Amino acid sequence: FPGTEGIYFYHVDSIVAPSNNPSREETIAWQKFVGTKEAQIAFNNPKGSVPLRTDIDPSELTDFLAMTYEDLTDSEAYPPTIAHGLAVTPKTMGACKTAFGDNFMGPFNVEATADALVAAVSE
Incomplete structure (x- = not known):
């Protein structure tokens, strides 16, 4: 890649x-x-x-x-990767999954997804 x-x-x-x-x-x-x-x-x-x-x-x-x-x-x-839970805590991993689930998997709101991901890893 x-x-x-x-x-x-x-x-x-x-x-x-x-x-x-x-x-x-x-x-x-x-x-x-x-x-x-x-x-x-x-x-x-x-x-x-x-x-x-x-x-x-x-x-x-x-x-x-x-x-x-x-x-x-x-x-x-x-x-390490976030996708496999190696680069973040379980709590942050959950927040990342929620960011995708709530904002991208259906509404396809890229900006809201990005904002939620930044918030998830900034906590």
């Missing part, structure tokens, strides 16, 4: 565990496993996403993912 050279916008898949987890050791073992290169390749290829690791052999990825992986590893900046 024009103006985004050297930038890779990412989204992170998360595997979380409850604080009162009755199988804490097994969960830690699972989390360590899913972070390995082998597990990341096995998970991401069918999902169509790129492992957020820099030590993956791109030849083990699909052609499209290998190209995307090259974008990831060649990037100079990795800004």
